[in-house]
Amino acid sequence: MARLVKSIVSGSNVTGLGETTSSDSLEGRFAVEVATLTDGATITPNFGANQNFTVTLAGNRTLANPTNKVVGQTGSIFVVQDGTGSRTLSYGTDYEFAGGTAPTLTTTASAVDRIDYIIRSSTSIQCVFTANYS
Numbered sequence: 001m002a003r004l005v006k007s008i009v010s011g012s013n014v015t016g017l018g019e020t021t022s023s024d025s026l027e028g029r030f031a032v033e034v035a036t037l038t039d040g041a042t043i044t045p046n047f048g049a050n051q052n053f054t055v056t057l058a059g060n061r062t063l064a065n066p067t068n069k070v071v072g073q074t075g076s077i078f079v080v081q082d083g084t085g086s087r088t089l090s091y092g093t094d095y096e097f098a099g100g101t102a103p104t105l106t107t108t109a110s111a112v113d114r115i116d117y118i119i120r121s122s123t124s125i126q127c128v129f130t131a132n133y134s
Contacts, residue, residue, distance in 0.1 A: 033050065033052065034050075034054050035050035037054065043061055051073055055078070055079060058084075061088070062090045066092075066094075074116070081105070081110055081111045084109060094123050113129065
């Protein structure tokens, strides 16, 4: 079982404070940055570095199985069509969608689709696809 450790982040410094207890609580707003993935024929997210990502497709691409997965991790991947549009995306074997069918991206130029995910196991990333935010 993973243990939650309290810490304080100041700039790039992290100070560990020990394990949390059942009486500890978190207050205020917490946000995780949206990291930009490098576009290329194969796009491989590093889930150890971030949990939210964005990528602008400049061609037909494959979203490879990510590195550094942790069971229970959740996040989002924003998939943006470039100014040309009509780009397609295929998926690594770990990505699973409802009904067993991978979604089709919105192909309009500059369209934004979103993939929300939770890592269920080392080989299962359950995904929900929402199309056409633009």
